[in-house]
Amino acid sequence: MSLNVKERRNKGGTVLVATGEINSETSGQLLQSLLPLVREGRPLRIDLTAVTYVSSAGLRTLLVVYREAQHAGVGVTLYGVSEEVRFVMSATGFLDFFETGEAAAARSKAKAPLKTAAVR
Numbered sequence: 001m002s003l004n005v006k007e008r009r010n011k012g013g014t015v016l017v018a019t020g021e022i023n024s025e026t027s028g029q030l031l032q033s034l035l036p037l038v039r040e041g042r043p044l045r046i047d048l049t050a051v052t053y054v055s056s057a058g059l060r061t062l063l064v065v066y067r068e069a070q071h072a073g074v075g076v077t078l079y080g081v082s083e084e085v086r087f088v089m090s091a092t093g094f095l096d097f098f099e100t101g102e103a104a105a106a107r108s109k110a111k112a113p114l115k116t117a118a119v120r
Helices: 027-039 056-072 083-091 101-111
Strands: 003-010 013-022 044-054 076-079
Touching: 003 027, 013 027, 013 056, 027 044, 027 056, 044 056, 044 083, 056 076, 056 083, 076 101
Parallel strands: 013 044, 044 076
Antiparallel strands: 003 013
16 A cells, blocks of 8 residues: 655644555655655644554654654644554554644643633
């Protein structure tokens, strides 16, 4: 299977949407797509919703991106991590390196002011 990547830019940063498998054949392509985005210095969101498989080569690629982002002071957030991919990343400890969309959403909710409603 192949890997397709598309990027979208908005005022909050860049979103890279990956579709397919991240393996030894496709991880180089992913790295070539991600490193220039990290070097721009804008927040980066990687959407893995349509990624069905991540091999050890894919994990290594994500680790390189993480290290480069840390060096550049760039935040990288993973979104749409499937149960299968989450299991592999969690079992290998790689999930600990990244903020996930779920964690970011929970943190935003915790910071949001409480809304009160008038009771009549």
